[in-house]
Amino acid sequence: MLEIHDLTLSVPGHRILRGVSLDVGAGETVGLVGESGSGKSTTARAVLRLVPEGAETAGTISVCGVSPGDPEGVRAIRTEHAAMIFQDPRSALNPVRRIGDSATERLVHVHGVPKAEATRRLVGLMAEVGLRDPESLLRRYPHQLSGGMLQRVVIAAALSTDPKVLLADEATSALDVTTQAEVLALLRRLRRERELAVLFITHDLLLAGAFCDRVYVMKDGLIVDEQPGKTVFVDPANPYTKALADATPRLPEREHGHA
Ligand SMILES: Nc1ncnc2c1ncn2[C@@H]1O[C@H](COP(=O)(O)OP(=O)(O)OP(=O)(O)O)[C@@H](O)[C@H]1O
Numbered sequence: 001m002l003e004i005h006d007l008t009l010s011v012p013g014h015r016i017l018r019g020v021s022l023d024v025g026a027g028e029t030v031g032l033v034g035e036s037g038s039g040k041s042t043t044a045r046a047v048l049r050l051v052p053e054g055a056e057t058a059g060t061i062s063v064c065g066v067s068p069g070d071p072e073g074v075r076a077i078r079t080e081h082a083a084m085i086f087q088d089p090r091s092a093l094n095p096v097r098r099i100g101d102s103a104t105e106r107l108v109h110v111h112g113v114p115k116a117e118a119t120r121r122l123v124g125l126m127a128e129v130g131l132r133d134p135e136s137l138l139r140r141y142p143h144q145l146s147g148g149m150l151q152r153v154v155i156a157a158a159l160s161t162d163p164k165v166l167l168a169d170e171a172t173s174a175l176d177v178t179t180q181a182e183v184l185a186l187l188r189r190l191r192r193e194r195e196l197a198v199l200f201i202t203h204d205l206l207l208a209g210a211f212c213d214r215v216y217v218m219k220d221g222l223i224v225d226e227q228p229g230k231t232v233f234v235d236p237a238n239p240y241t242k243a244l245a246d247a248t249p250r251l252p253e254r255e256h257g258h259a
Pocket residue numbers: 011014016034035036037038039040041042043052053087
């Protein structure tokens with residue numbers, strides 16, 4: 001579904017990605033973890049051809065067999081094949097438009113879905129991610145909602161267009177554990193029912209291990225390790241993965257092997 005091969009990305013004076021290769025299959029959830037600044041968001045954004053101004057890129061990207069190398073490919077990927085939940089939900093929404101207009105925009109204007117139907121779809125997904133009274137939320141403006149609520153709105157909006165590939169950049173990091181569980185349950189269901197492929201970017205190593213089928217570890221613009229989710233942080237052989245795992249706080253019972 002998503003294949004990235006030897007992707008490099010440089011801005012003047014700085015090589016941000018130094019040959020990233022990864023793939024995510026249909027119905028697969030794949031984690032991308034690594035320290036701040038390692039290039040996780042840059043990798044995901046490159047899939048939609050959202051690259052910094054003046055950036056030079058090389059390598060190949062394919063989403064459902066389509067490359068973002070030309071304008072038609074970019075359009076097809078952005079509108080039909082992939083959707084992204086951006087790391088900062090506030091930046092993804094226009095501050096002076098009502099949330100309902102921003103969040104249904106792609107469905108209405110790109111997919112040609114009638115506004116009432118688009119709203120109905122969005123409201124259903126908002127309820128699934130634990131937002132109460134979604135209709136009234138849609139009439140409000142971004143500044144009137146908390147960060148966690150906005151995060152859930154953009155998750156619902158991203159899923160409403162029925163993408164094949166979801167790029168989830170710290171999608172649940174701002175949420176409390178209960179809400180996070182609701183969002184993950186929804187993603188699990190879509191993974192099962194629609195064979196949704198998810199690239200799940202997170203700082204939370206334990207979450208990545210628990211939620212993802214496979215996990216890539218990224219450092220300084222390179223993938224340095226790839227492991228099955230279940231065992232990624234159980235005595236990793238790779239020294240960088242081990243350092244990350246050792247730096248991750250665990251519940252006390254886990255340390256004693258009871259969890
Ligand atoms: N528009 C840009 N212009 C120049 N450099 C950039 C730009 N965007 C990101 N960078 C640089 O690219 C590197 C990778 O950034 P990126 O945002 O991809 O990291 P990240 O792994 O997502 O980090 P975090 O975990 O903090 O979100 C950083 O060194 C950052 O300073």
